[in-house]
Amino acid sequence: MVDGVPPQLHPQLAALLPALPTTPAREVGLDAARHRFGELLAAGLAGAPEVDVDDLVLDGGLPARVYRPATARGATVVFLHGGGWTLGSVADYDGLARRLADGLSAVVLAVEHRRAPEHPFPAAVDDAVAGTRWALAHAADLGGDLRRVAVAGDSGGGNLAAVACQQLRDAGGPQPTAQLLLYPNVSRGADQPSVQAFGHLPFLTLSDMGWYTRSYVPQGTDLGDPRISPAEGDLAGLPPALVVTAGVDPLRDSGRAYAEALTAAGTRAEWLDLPDMPHGFAHLGALAPAAEAALVQVLARAAVLLDGD
Numbered sequence: 001m002v003d004g005v006p007p008q009l010h011p012q013l014a015a016l017l018p019a020l021p022t023t024p025a026r027e028v029g030l031d032a033a034r035h036r037f038g039e040l041l042a043a044g045l046a047g048a049p050e051v052d053v054d055d056l057v058l059d060g061g062l063p064a065r066v067y068r069p070a071t072a073r074g075a076t077v078v079f080l081h082g083g084g085w086t087l088g089s090v091a092d093y094d095g096l097a098r099r100l101a102d103g104l105s106a107v108v109l110a111v112e113h114r115r116a117p118e119h120p121f122p123a124a125v126d127d128a129v130a131g132t133r134w135a136l137a138h139a140a141d142l143g144g145d146l147r148r149v150a151v152a153g154d155s156g157g158g159n160l161a162a163v164a165c166q167q168l169r170d171a172g173g174p175q176p177t178a179q180l181l182l183y184p185n186v187s188r189g190a191d192q193p194s195v196q197a198f199g200h201l202p203f204l205t206l207s208d209m210g211w212y213t214r215s216y217v218p219q220g221t222d223l224g225d226p227r228i229s230p231a232e233g234d235l236a237g238l239p240p241a242l243v244v245t246a247g248v249d250p251l252r253d254s255g256r257a258y259a260e261a262l263t264a265a266g267t268r269a270e271w272l273d274l275p276d277m278p279h280g281f282a283h284l285g286a287l288a289p290a291a292e293a294a295l296v297q298v299l300a301r302a303a304v305l306l307d308g309d
Helices: 028-045 093-102 124-141 156-171 191-197 208-217 252-266 289-306
Strands: 052-057 065-069 076-080 107-111 149-154 180-183 241-247 271-279
Touching: 052 241, 052 271, 065 093, 065 124, 076 093, 076 156, 093 107, 093 289, 124 149, 124 156, 149 156, 149 191, 149 289, 156 180, 180 289, 191 252, 241 252, 241 289, 252 271, 271 289
Parallel strands: 076 107, 076 149, 149 180, 180 241, 241 271
Antiparallel strands: 052 065, 065 107
């Protein structure tokens, strides 16, 4: 049983707490942590919409999967999955990619970026940039519009999406038209009030956050590198952003601060907070209707962003 359940947490999500694993990932080990995360996503993302799905191999042998909804309006969304750069896969996140494709009426390209600790930083960054760059060049081949390619990610994938936008801006050439960041990990440190308030909850624990970082970032690497902590990068001249935070999430404060910093730097950014949702709500919809409703709300706002309004 989890102690200290925040009163603002939606009752449907609070009801899930007894079934969530509480043993830290570092104690169960990498393989077991990946397995139990995959099981959670399989249950939480069940019942996803039917869309056309094809596996692809992008330039350099980078695996990806493309999702085409029955009705597409021209946008292409590069999706970078979460899991702390360590857990998760395109297959694990299949149900969320399907929901994105259906809810946004967009072609979704899910990139199988390399994971730590087998492939530490900056491997995932390199793959995120390469996958997004490929989509910017080949969106028409996927049935989309070359001028409407966005990048999206959740949690650690939100980190990669934010970093990819900065890297592509710095490199010149084609740029994404929008970025959708779902409860992204964008800054180093654990001194934000939301970390202290919610870091004990099994949706995302402070212990696991530390383990993810240690697995991903080689010892001696500066955590202030903008490719690790995009909040410390140059935030001017980036694509319009929708930054989504969950009210009961250790990452809430850093996500809100990132949205505010983007705006202060002259980048168009909208901050959407779901006050009664926890970290990871987007992959819990089949277990809690309130989480599915929250995702629908997110997709409605993201659709407006993709349409350029």
